[in-house]
Amino acid sequence: MNAPINVQDRFHQVQLESKDYREDLSSFWCPGCGHSGVLTSFLRSLAEIGIKPENLMSISGIGCSSRLPYFVKSYKMHTLHGRAGPVATGAQLARPDLAVVVTGGDGDGFSIGGGHMPHMARKNVNMTYILMDNHVYGLTKGQTSPTSHRVMKGSVTPFGAVEEPLDPIMYMLTYGATFVGQAFAGNVKLASQLIKEGMEHKGFSFINLLSHCPTYNEIDTAKVFKAGCEILDAGHDVTDVNVAMQVVQKAKAEGRIPTGLLYKVERPTLDDRMAELVTRVNGHKDYDLRKVVDLSRP
Amino acid sequence: MQGKSKNDLIIRVGGEGGEGVISVGDFITQACARAGLDVYTFKTFPAEIKGGYAMYQLRASTEAVYNQGDIFDVLCVFNGEAYEMNKARLKPGHALVYDCPGDFTPDIPEGVHAYPIPMTQTAKDLNNVRAKNMVAMGALSVLFNIPEASLREVLTAKFARKGDAVVQGNITAFERGLELARALKKTDPWAIGTPKKDPDRDVIVMSGNNAIGLGAMIAGLEFFSAYPITPATEVAIYVAKHLPKRGGTLIQAEDEIASISQVLGASYAGKKAMTSTSGPGLALMGEMIGMAFMSETPCVVVDVQRGGPSTGMPTKHEQSDLFLAVHGGHGDCGRIVLSVENVQDCVALTVTAFNLAEKYQCPVILLSDGSLAFSTQSSPYPDPASFTIVNRERWDGKGEYNRYKLTESGISPMVDPGTPGGMHIATGLEHSEKGTPSYAGENHEIMQAKRFNKLKTVVNDVPLTEVDGEGDADIGIITWGGTIGVVREAVQRLRAEGIKVKGFYPKLLHPLPVEQFEDFGKGCKRILLPEVNFLGQLAHFVRAETSLRPESYTICGGLPFTPEMIVKRVKEMLA
Numbered sequence: 075m076n077a078p079i080n081v082q083d084r085f086h087q088v089q090l091e092s093k094d095y096r097e098d099l100s101s102f103w104c105p106g107c108g109h110s111g112v113l114t115s116f117l118r119s120l121a122e123i124g125i126k127p128e129n130l131m132s133i134s135g136i137g138c139s140s141r142l143p144y145f146v147k148s149y150k151m152h153t154l155h156g157r158a159g160p161v162a163t164g165a166q167l168a169r170p171d172l173a174v175v176v177t178g179g180d181g182d183g184f185s186i187g188g189g190h191m192p193h194m195a196r197k198n199v200n201m202t203y204i205l206m207d208n209h210v211y212g213l214t215k216g217q218t219s220p221t222s223h224r225v226m227k228g229s230v231t232p233f234g235a236v237e238e239p240l241d242p243i244m245y246m247l248t249y250g251a252t253f254v255g256q257a258f259a260g261n262v263k264l265a266s267q268l269i270k271e272g273m274e275h276k277g278f279s280f281i282n283l284l285s286h287c288p289t290y291n292e293i294d295t296a297k298v299f300k301a302g303c304e305i306l307d308a309g310h311d312v313t314d315v316n317v318a319m320q321v322v323q324k325a326k327a328e329g330r331i332p333t334g335l336l337y338k339v340e341r342p343t344l345d346d347r348m349a350e351l352v353t354r355v356n357g358h359k360d361y362d363l364r365k366v367v368d369l370s371r372p
Numbered sequence: 373m374q375g376k377s378k379n380d381l382i383i384r385v386g387g388e389g390g391e392g393v394i395s396v397g398d399f400i401t402q403a404c405a406r407a408g409l410d411v412y413t414f415k416t417f418p419a420e421i422k423g424g425y426a427m428y429q430l431r432a433s434t435e436a437v438y439n440q441g442d443i444f445d446v447l448c449v450f451n452g453e454a455y456e457m458n459k460a461r462l463k464p465g466h467a468l469v470y471d472c473p474g475d476f477t478p479d480i481p482e483g484v485h486a487y488p489i490p491m492t493q494t495a496k497d498l499n500n501v502r503a504k505n506m507v508a509m510g511a512l513s514v515l516f517n518i519p520e521a522s523l524r525e526v527l528t529a530k531f532a533r534k535g536d537a538v539v540q541g542n543i544t545a546f547e548r549g550l551e552l553a554r555a556l557k558k559t560d561p562w563a564i565g566t567p568k569k570d571p572d573r574d575v576i577v578m579s580g581n582n583a584i585g586l587g588a589m590i591a592g593l594e595f596f597s598a599y600p601i602t603p604a605t606e607v608a609i610y611v612a613k614h615l616p617k618r619g620g621t622l623i624q625a626e627d628e629i630a631s632i633s634q635v636l637g638a639s640y641a642g643k644k645a646m647t648s649t650s651g652p653g654l655a656l657m658g659e660m661i662g663m664a665f666m667s668e669t670p671c672v673v674v675d676v677q678r679g680g681p682s683t684g685m686p687t688k689h690e691q692s693d694l695f696l697a698v699h700g701g702h703g704d705c706g707r708i709v710l711s712v713e714n715v716q717d718c719v720a721l722t723v724t725a726f727n728l729a730e731k732y733q734c735p736v737i738l739l740s741d742g743s744l745a746f747s748t749q750s751s752p753y754p755d756p757a758s759f760t761i762v763n764r765e766r767w768d769g770k771g772e773y774n775r776y777k778l779t780e781s782g783i784s785p786m787v788d789p790g791t792p793g794g795m796h797i798a799t800g801l802e803h804s805e806k807g808t809p810s811y812a813g814e815n816h817e818i819m820q821a822k823r824f825n826k827l828k829t830v831v832n833d834v835p836l837t838e839v840d841g842e843g844d845a846d847i848g849i850i851t852w853g854g855t856i857g858v859v860r861e862a863v864q865r866l867r868a869e870g871i872k873v874k875g876f877y878p879k880l881l882h883p884l885p886v887e888q889f890e891d892f893g894k895g896c897k898r899i900l901l902p903e904v905n906f907l908g909q910l911a912h913f914v915r916a917e918t919s920l921r922p923e924s925y926t927i928c929g930g931l932p933f934t935p936e937m938i939v940k941r942v943k944e945m946l947a
Contacts, residue, residue, distance in 0.1 A: 099808070128792050131641070143797060144809075149789035151640055151667075152799040153633070154659055160630035164637025164645070165789075167621050168595055172641075172789055193626040348621045357619040363589060363756040366614050370576035370586075372405035372526070372750070 079171035081200065082274065086124040092117040095127060095147050102141060108259040108285030108296065109139050112177070112206050115265035115283070116146065122270050130173045133162040135187060137179040138213045139206035139285070156187030159194050159203065163344075166201045170345035173273060174201035180221040181211050184240060188220070195249035195278055200343040202272040202279045205242055206259070208287040209294045216290035226293055243322050246280045247315055247337060253279035254318065254337040258303045259286070260296055264333060271335065277343050284331065299331070306334035313339055379565030380433035381516060382441040385508070386458055387450025389417070389426040392505030396448075397428030398748070399509060399530070403522035404432040405577045405750040408567030412857075413748045414440035414932075417687060425453055432518075434565040438714070438857035440747070442936040445562045446516060448508055450491065452476025467560040469511060471504075485560035487515060487553070494548050503545035510549020517563040520550070574753040580744035583715045583751075584674055585610035587722025588646055589618060590756045592763070595638035595645040596622040597631040599653060602686040603745040604676035607648040628653035632660040635671050639664075640798050642788035644726055648674035651693045652683070654737070658701035661735045665705050665823060667798040668776065668784070670729035670764060674722070676740045679930055688930030689743040691853045692905035697737045698882045698913070706824050708732065709882035710836070711739040713856040716751040718744070720759075721879060724834055727762035731833070732826055733783060739881070741904075743932050744854050767794055774805045776819070782826030827883055837888045840875030841867070847942050848896030850876045850889070850922055852910050855902055855933055862938035873942060881910065884917045893920040898945060900925055902933055 095117045103109050120130070130148035134140035136155035143150035149172075153161045158176045166174040183191060183205050194203065210228070211217040218228040218235040221242065225234045246254050253275040255268040265283055272279030284303070286296040304325065311317045318337040325332045351357075383400065387393040397413060404411045414429045431441045447462060448469040449455045455470065455478055462468060464483025472488030480486045489511045495504040506527070513520050527546060531539045578586070584607050588596070596615060598608035612622045621638075625631040631647040638645040649657070654675045664671050677693045679685030697709045708728050712721050722738060729736040767773055767787040775796040777784040784805075787794030801809040802816050810816075840863055851859045856877045866873045876892040878885060893899060901911045901922035908924035915921060925941055927933065 126792070128790055128795055131789050133637070147795060149640075149795055150797045151637070152797055152801060153636070154663055154800055157629065157633045157660065160625065160633035161637035161640075163630075164595065164597065164634030164639075165641040166637075167623065167634070168638035168641035168643040168645070169789055189626060190630055193630070344623070348623070351616045352619050355616045357616045359619045361617045361619070363618070366589065366617070367576060367586065367754060367756065370578040370582070371753075372402045372575065372577045 081171055081173050082276070084125055084129045084171065084173065085274070088124050088126050090121055090124070092121045095120045097145050097147050099144055101145060103138060104289045106288040107138070108208060108287065109142065109206055111259035111262055112139070112204065112265065112283050112285055113142055113145055115259070115262045116142070116177070116204065116269055118262065118266040119269035119273065122266070123273055125173055130175065131162070131165050131169070133165065133174065133176050134158050135178045135182040136213070137182045137211070139177060139179040140182060142177040142206070156182055156185070156190070158182065159187055159190040162201055163194060163199050166199055167345055167348060170200065175273065176201065176203045177206060179219070180205060180207045180209060180242070181219040184220040184242060184245070191245065192249040195246055195251040195280070197344045198250070198252055198277045198341050200277055200345055202269065202281065204269060205280070205282045206285045207242060207282050208285045208291060209239070210287050210291040212287050212290055223293055226291070241322065241326070242282050243336065244319065247318055251280045251337070252277035252339050252341050255335045256282040256284070256331070257333045258299045259283045260300060261303070261333070268335065275338065277341060302329065302331040303333045304330045306332055306336065310334070312337055376441070378561050379563060380431070380435060380437070381446065381562055381564045382429060382431045382444045383446040383448065383512065383516065384427060384429040384444035384458065385448045386425065386427045386454030388453065389424045391450050392502070393426045393428050393450065396505045396509050397430055399523060399526050400512070400518055401430050401748055402526045402577060403519055404564070405575055406526065407519035407522040408570065408573060409433060409564065410435065410437045411577065411748070411750045412437045412440060414743060415746050425457055427454070432564050434567050438860045439935065440932065442934040446512070448512060450504065450508065465560070467515070467562055469508065469515065487511065487556055489549070489552055494552065495545060498541070498545055498548065500541050500545055503542055506542045506545035507549040507552070510546040511553040514550050514553035515558060575750045576753055577748055577750050578715060579606065579746055579748050580712070580715050580718045580740055581606035581676065581746070582610040583718030584648065584722050584738070584740065585614070586754070587719040588672070588726065589614060590719065590754065590759055591723040591726035592644045592761055593646060593726070594620045594643040595635065596620070597625045597634040597645070597647050598622060599625050599628045599631045599649065601650045601653050603678055603742045604648045604650045604674065606745065607674060607676070628656040629660065632657040632671070632673065636660060636664055636669050639669050639671050640789070644730070646672035646674065648676065650676050650678045651680045651696065654693060654696055654700065661707060662701040662703060662705045663800040664735040665707060666800050668733040668823065669798060670733050671735050672722070672725045672729050672738065673735060674738045674740065676742065676745045678742045679928070685930050687742065689741055689932050690904050690928060690930070691739070691741055691855065692909065692928070693739060694881065694905070694909040694913070697739055704820060706827050707735040707737060707882065708827065708830055708880070709737045709739065710879055711853045711881055712744065713854060713877065713879065714744065714751070715747070715749040717879065719754045723759050723761070727760070728830060728833065730762050730764040731783070732830065733764060733786065734827065739853060741854050767791070769793065775807045776803060776805045776822070778805055778818070778822060781829070782822045830883055831880065831885045836878065836880035837885050838877040839892055840877065841873065844872065844895045845874040846872045846897050847945055848874045848876060848892060848899045849938065849942070850878070850892070850899060850901045850910070850914065851903060852878060852881060855904060858933045858935050859902065859938055861935040862942070865935060865939050866942055871942065871946065881913070884913055886918050889914060889918045889920055893918065899923065900942065900945065902926070902938060902941070904928060904932060
């Protein structure tokens, strides 16, 4: 659709500081919210990448976390609950020369939007998805989410949740995401490093940031996340999906949370394959449509 | 049939799916169009993938044809099942062509002109059982004056890529059919007229679904997101084949919600984008269509309607999504709704749909239907260069950019991502001129007025209503969609009998062109409004928004109206 400009060619075009990417609008999150750490990390990674703000599309759905684009200087869309992923897919395919980052919560991504998650991963849409995973619904004031612990008491589960949580990392490894990382939102150094690498990665990068909710989640506090998170061994093989899955399962069994880059491979992206189709038929926007109409002459 | 000339011919071919019923129909249609006749076809497919009853009805005439007609004049059946399905409709004067010896022996009704043709036997003798349909086609050509030379050309062109042997095999079977029919004595009056020579005549023959795909590409389509659904899938199939030539992108999404979401993302990113679906898909898209209105993002959604509600009758004809198209979704949510009459409209109004979406920055829903989806029709050659193409107004880069700037027209310039100085948010939340969320009551009133006021001029934008007839009328007939073509013919027949009738054919259904309705109503004593749905959906809107009191005539039996049904109803009203 466009002249093939690699989005990566848009990096290192400016030297700005984190604060230069911060929109002049005060945050609406509660004091002590993990999402502030995500925002700080995101802004830092943008500064490190050196992208011009107008070359970034920041897209979200609905929830506390989905307000994040408002605070980031960029082109942005605040869409519907669960639909940030497909909206971003359309935007990315339309402008493969721009960077696309989705931010959203665990309910937005894995409950109402759960049907879209496998497809972004398997299609390898060239964009970054930052899950701000606080294991709870905050904006609706404290209900259990698909990543909540089974015993968690929410307003709709006063006797404790009865369902097992899903694991976003296992999910993404299973469906073919080509970049999977995890960090504690309070660890800005690691989180911003992962976001930067995720944006530099050509393909679908999924980053799970464990982000504590000080208002509605008494189980997964900052302290608990911090104590549970463990940096991956330096020798971890990021190219083997089975190794990544084993690491996650083993840590879970032992009550630990593996953080860092779990998996990273290269595979053609969706927009690459679309561009190939156009090349194969020697397509161009001035192609004479009369040739198409002529096919319907009797 | 009364009012229809003997060389305006309707042929129905029936048989087992896979016996070549559809190809015979297509060949005759193509050949007639090539020879200069006007054609209009109507098909039913078996629900099964293989086998089951398949039917192809085609109407060809030296005059303009607007619909599939009342009933066939000629029935050609390949097997006993097809005969059983249709024998109740055989009336004195009809012609019957049938396979003999075959798997059945028809008891020919009194007055029916019967022509037994050994279709299966001849094909077997030629060691080419698959060419049974070509034997039938040869016989039909001789019996009813279907242009033989054109048939040969079409047949040769169609089989050319399979090699000379296949071409020759089919030609031989076709010629055997010609000989078999020449040996019979013709007793019926049916024969297609000889077309007038018109050197300027330039036509295409295509189906409604393909024509929508073509219209979209003429309009400048760049991004299409599809999810398969009967009877809309062929729109995507056509676009998938041709859009890459223009450098565009078509992807298949995981569901209809994802389709419309991708369309909005692509449109925000500056591309002309669309999706096509049927009623169940449109129902799922409601929330995102609301976002398109709220965030003022252009998009085109095609709904090829089918029998509803719920899963309903997926392969059957109905016009019952008007309520959904006009009011689907929550909150006060505007949009533009257009509906198409025929294949020519499918091209032209799809272009209009894009133009309106781009100009007014809102969702545009284009309603087609299950019959038109597969109906092939001859229509004037649409030269892509002859269409006016509208692109969204874009920011000139001067001063401070406010995405939702209040303007006199209500239209605020857009800006493509990547443009310095134009950064903004497209949001489903109520927002200020800048796009900042705002729950202030006064702001919501101002912004709702902005979004709705801009739609007030749509009605003046392009002529999308048509009055058929002049002066006063005893009965005025208002209708929409594919039913328009049926009413056109009914009006002609009634007028020929001296009855004072007029037709009114709106193609813009929302916002409703109220003034035009009122003007039409002034000259009519009574108003009839036929439509293929149970509730009388357009009649409901006409009663709600105008002073007219149309008398509803609704059917929902899975088939379109026939001209005769309208003629009869009008006469009953006047009796």
